[in-house]
Amino acid sequence: MxxxxxxxxxxxxxAAMKIFAREGFHGAKITSIAKEAGVATGSVYLYFANKEGLLQHIFSELWQAMHASFQDLLLRKELTEKERIEHLIDSIFDLFADRPALALLFVNEQPYLLREAPGEMMYHYVDFLRMGEQVVRSGIGKGEFSPDMHPRVFTNFVFGxxxxxxxxxxxAPRQFPLYVIRTEIKRIVMQGLLPRAVLNPAGNVRA
Amino acid sequence: MxxxxxxxxxxxxxAAMKIFAREGFHGAKITSIAKEAGVATGSVYLYFANKEGLLQHIFSELWQAMHASFQDLLLRKELTEKERIEHLIDSIFDLFADRPALALLFVNEQPYLLREAPGEMMYHYVDFLRMGEQVVRSGIGKGEFSPDMHPRVFTNFVFGxxxxxxxxxxxAPRQFPLYVIRTEIKRIVMQGLLPRAVLNPAGNVRA
DNA sequence: CTTTTTACTGAATTCTGATTCAATAATACA
DNA sequence: TGTATTATTGAATCAGAATTCAGTAAAAAG
Known part of the structure; x- marks a missing residue:
């Protein structure tokens, strides 16, 4: 033996993550991936059925991680819905924080898999968006959020x-750091672009 | 002659638009495109240098149209910045309103072109986002928008x-009509998720 | 130390589909 | 009508890269 x-x-x-991210799925050669990984070309096929299987495997792990942290958040009863949304946003960024290549894969190759392997991908995708919608609905119900918000459109918008x-x-990781992005996104999502009316101590409205 | x-x-x-949208750029066969167009395979090469040129041509026209309507909006002095942003959003949807295939192309194949033909694509892309940023900055300057908004992050977020x-x-054009989407997007962008304080007739603040 | 079993290799095979090009058709012009 | 010129065709060519597989290496078992 x-x-x-x-x-x-x-x-x-x-290796695949790196090469897929750099060259795109179609531009990536199995030979390059094998070289990058330090194994022979044929070895890739000992571990994965084919090129697409390799991509699917990466996505599958990713969605699993995403799903798990979302699930956790949904179960934390002590959170307000506003906090929950903020944590959802954070959890996505946490997942990619030190893996820009994975982030590129995720944003660039999703459409391909959605077309080629609609089954599993679609399942994760829909489930994921459903969770977001659920939080929004619940927040509207509790009066935390604007009652005229459309949960599905909102969730898709934020996801996009x-x-x-x-x-x-x-x-270009240097142009803006991730912590700036998270903070800004939360601001936009919660408050929007217009300045908010705020109360001054006298109880009147200030611009 | x-x-x-x-x-x-x-x-x-x-034909290319249709097939690219359905099969993806890489999945699309020139032969299928030619058949769909009702011409011989070789004829495609009389009009375009190659497959990628065909894709580029479509994108090029698209960006041109986009740029033109954005430019128009920037020049309309009578608009407030808030209105300008709303019109920008509308103009994007107008462009795709009766061409779902073009919309799919636009969202799915952008990454490919950005990798393969960074020059022209990047130019349009950056320019386009720059216009959005400009409006936000100007709106902040005039006090129309929240002063702590980050224009570049905001623009990217909305675009995404x-x-x-x-x-x-x-x-799935049926799941929500475009006019719902536009309206909702404007709401999110302007007001965000949290309920707003509003004035009642007595000048006090209502939830 | 020999045998057996499984892991690994990478050159050769195969397939797919973009691109080419020799042949043909249509129109303009003399 | 005949000839020149350009447009169109689509089967044949060709290249590139995914996948295979016969051969080799390493570890375990005896």
């Missing part, structure tokens, strides 16, 4: 905005 | 949110 030495599966996924900023960040 | 009959270039771009919703819509 012979034992597997080293965690080749991990080397390969790490986050993706776009993740992409900008991953493309 | 022989004259070109029919507007083959247009037939081909129309719009993309996401365009995609959802294009994927």
């Amino acid at each position: 012979r034992r597997r030495t080293g965690d080749k599966e991990r080397w390969i996924t790490a 905005g986050i993706r776009q900023l993740l992409q900008q960040w991953a493309r | 022989r004259r070109r009959t029919g507007d083959k270039e247009r037939w081909i771009t129309a 949110g719009i993309r996401q919703l365009l995609q959802q819509w294009a994927r």
Whole structure:
């Protein structure tokens, strides 16, 4: 017999992440991935069915992590819905914080998988958005949020905005740091662009 | 001599749009596009240098249209900045309103072109976002918008949110009509999720 | 130390689909 | 009508890269 030495599966996924992110799924060559991983071309096929399987595996782990942290947040009864939304936003950024390559994969290759492997992907995707919607609904119910907000449109909008900023960040991590992005997103999401009326001590409205 | 009959270039771009949107750029076969357009395979190459050129041509027209309507809006002095932003949002949706296939192309294939043809694409992209930022800055200057808003993050966020919703819509136009999306986006962008303090007739603050 | 079993290798194979181009058709012009 | 010129065709070519597999290496078992 012979034992597997080293965690080749991990080397390969790490390499794939890097190459997919740089070249795009279609531009990435299995040969480059193998070289980057330090294994032979053929070895990739010992661990994954094919190129697409490799991509799916990466996404699958990602969605799983995302789902888990969302699930956690939904269960924390002590949070207000406003806090919950803020934590949801944070948890997405936490996931990508030190992995810009993963972020690029996530934002760029999602459409491909959604077309080629609609089943699993669609499931995660829909489930994920559903969770967001749920929080918004519940916040409206409690009077925390504007009652005329459309939960599904809102959730999609925020999700899309986050993706776009993740992409900008991953493309050039220096142009704005992630903590700025998170903070700003929360501001936009909660307060919007217009200045808010605030109460002065006398109870009157100030611009 | 022989004259070109029919507007083959247009037939081909129309077909390409449709097929690219359905199969994705990489999944689309030139042969299918030619058949859909009602011309021979080789004819595609009489009008476009290659497959990528075809995609670029579509994007190029699109960005041009986008740029033009943005430019118009920037020049309309009678608008408040708030109105200007609302019109910007509308102009994007107007562009895609009856062309879901174009919308899918736009949201799905942008990353590919940004990688493969960074020059022109990047130019349009950056310019486009810059225009948005400009409006926000100017609105802040005039006191129309929250002074602590980060113009670049804001613009990217909104752009991303719009993309996401365009995609959802294009994927299944029936789930929410475009006019709902526009309205909701404007609400989110302007007011955010939290309920606003409003004045009642007596000048006091109501929840 | 030999045998057996499993891991790994990377050059060769295969497939897919973009691109080409020799042949043909249509129109203009003389 | 005949000839020149340009447009169009689509089967054949070609390139590139995913996948395979016969061969080799390493570890375990005896």
